[in-house]
Amino acid sequence: MAIIKPFVAARRFSTTAGDGTGTGATFNILATATTNDAGVAATAFPVPTYYNLYINAQIQTSDTSTLTTAAITIPDGDTLDDATPIIIEIVVT
Template sequence: MPIIKPFMTSLRFTSTIGAGTGTGATFAIAATAFNDDAGAAATAFPSSFAFYNLYINGVLQPGNTSTVTTTSITIPDGDAENPATPVIVEFVVN
């Protein structure tokens, strides 16, 4: 039987640290503070995905640096970053 690879694609969302709220362990950025690849305002993050990558200032972050839900991404101590620092969340979905 041949192996059929699942369909894979990615969805990217961009924002800045300044769009986040909270401090320390509760610092989070709402999904609605992000724009999608088309430049449109995001309404939510995907509810089902294979994995996601977080880039802060263009640098890929370790997997234990954040947690994500459909409504936000939590980045503990992210409030210590410069507010203009870019944040990119890339979801790989299948």
């Protein structure tokens, strides 16, 4: 019997904390405020199998954010410096 490997790929999106809106628990960054791996403005995030969030190059725990195809919500992200880099790595299958 042949082994069939599953398709797995990653999509990365970058932005800075200054591109977010809202305060406290409602701070979010819209997908349209990010750029993708090709350096092009994103229109939406893909539906993830799972995702990793990096704030200032540090991976964050899963309780730090929630992701939809329209935005990522980072509670209290408004307390970050506006220049803080944000990377969202979305794994899709």
